[in-house]
Amino acid sequence: MNFYKMQGAGNDFVFIEDFNNEIEDECLLAKKLCDRHFGIGADGLVIVRKSEIANAKMVIINADGSRANMCGNAIRCFGKYVYEHNIANGDRFSVETGDGVKDIEIILANEKVRYVRVYMGKPSYDGRDIPLNNMESIIKTDITVDDKTYNMTTVLLGVPHTIIFENDKEYDVILDGSKIEKIDLFREGSNVNFVKIIDETHIKVDTWERGAGATLACGTGCSASVVVAKKLGLVHKDKEIFVKAPGGELVIEVLGDDVFMKGPAEVVFEGKLSL
Structure with a gap:
């Protein structure tokens, strides 16, 4: 299996493709690959999959094997990966995440990816969304x-x-x-x-x-x-x-x-x- 090591502002990830959903235990795999002594070493594992509602699907698992719905640095790396591997056409496309579909814009300089701009969504302070125990919100x-x-x-x-x-x-x-x-x-x-x-x-x-x-x-x-x-x-x-x-x-x-x-x-x- 091929892999890519990518980083965004020092937040690093191992990228692998799994278009046929062949990985059996992705959380165990994340712990193994993200180990900085016995594996490749990273803050998280990013799996590239097909999506029925966007141009691609991003699955991210933390280094300890726990799942994350979304990661800002990971999705910028994901955007660059999708663009450079021709998984989506053009410099604007969408990515399915655990936090919904995110819009991506690739910003080029001399025909190379200089920046990736991501729509991060809308914030919520509602304790039900966060979620909080026994509090409606935590503000100041x-x-x-x-x-x-x-x-x-x-x-x-x-x-x-x-x-x-x-x-x-x-x-x-x-x-x-x-x-x-x-x-x-x-x-x-x-x-x-x-x-x-x-x-x-x-x-x-x-x-x-x-x-x-x-x-x-x-x-x-x-x-x-x-x-x-x-x-x-x-x-x-x-x-x-x-x-x-x-x-x-x-x-x-x-x-x-x-x-x-x-x-x-x-x-x-x-x-x-x-x-």
């Missing part, structure tokens, strides 16, 4: 975890994301993120983003991803951080926001309730799997 709410209090906002944008602004406090993405991810409020866990406001059009985001841990970038996390920052009036309400993650920069645009993400995607290497 003080939550105490192990005797430490965090002011947090949680939003669903493909997957649940909890946003914590740290301009006045410093947090440890691993220690604090791992604790917050699994608190009882979150029925299915939550990704955790620690955000610093740089100016009205620039922010910095460090993300703890459920199922993957601290990553170099999280596309849905960067998008969710901008959505919340705009809602709370911390950045310019009408302009694109440039988001600096440890692995690179993404550009997030919010038009009404619609969220768009733009950023790079690269092939790292390719090879053959021995299963």
Whole structure:
């Protein structure tokens, strides 16, 4: 079986095709391939399949074998993969995900893929959507975890994301993120983003991803951080926001309730799997 290793802003994935649905245990396969010592090493496994409602279907499984409905960096890599492998015609096409169908736009420079722009959907603060236990929403709410209090906002944008602004406090993405991810409020866990406001059009985001841990970038996390920052009036309400993650920069645009993400995607290497 052929594979491709791809990365978007440092968030890395193993890509394989499974057009005939031949993989028997994809979660076990993800754990094996994503292991950085005994496998290829990645934050997640991405499976390329046929779709009856879009040009292609993206299945993503975290490094720990858990499933994810959506991943922003993965879908940018997926868009580049679909375009360069002629799975879809043209520079605009659709991708089926666990969070619905996403529209993709390929932005070229000198006939090569420079950026991939993705429609990320609409955010929801409704506790039923996130989903939350025994709370209607979490917006600028003080939550105490192990005797430490965090002011947090949680939003669903493909997957649940909890946003914590740290301009006045410093947090440890691993220690604090791992604790917050699994608190009882979150029925299915939550990704955790620690955000610093740089100016009205620039922010910095460090993300703890459920199922993957601290990553170099999280596309849905960067998008969710901008959505919340705009809602709370911390950045310019009408302009694109440039988001600096440890692995690179993404550009997030919010038009009404619609969220768009733009950023790079690269092939790292390719090879053959021995299963």
